[in-house]
Amino acid sequence: MKCPICEKGKLKKGKIREVMFGVDLGEFPAEVCEECEESFTDIETTKRIEEEAKKRGIWGLEFVNLKEGEEAYIHPDSKGIRINRGI
Numbered sequence: 001m002k003c004p005i006c007e008k009g010k011l012k013k014g015k016i017r018e019v020m021f022g023v024d025l026g027e028f029p030a031e032v033c034e035e036c037e038e039s040f041t042d043i044e045t046t047k048r049i050e051e052e053a054k055k056r057g058i059w060g061l062e063f064v065n066l067k068e069g070e071e072a073y074i075h076p077d078s079k080g081i082r083i084n085r086g087i
């Protein structure tokens, strides 16, 4: 199977270490591109990653609209999770 991202590399079976918000969720099977090293997980694996993230209480944080590399301070208060950006 060809990589849909770079359209050059082939996808190989491998493993990825899933880290979300600095929390290590463990290793998961994935197809990894030889060229650009983009990784793809199937629906079942994606669900497992979701489960792990939920267990650790970090699921849903990516929906707060933070950009990659953006710094933010996230802390819980009485109203829920509060996010201060650009610190």
Ligand SMILES: [Zn+2]
Binding pocket: 003, 004, 005, 006, 007, 008, 009, 033, 034, 035, 036, 037, 038
């Ligand atoms: Zn690729």
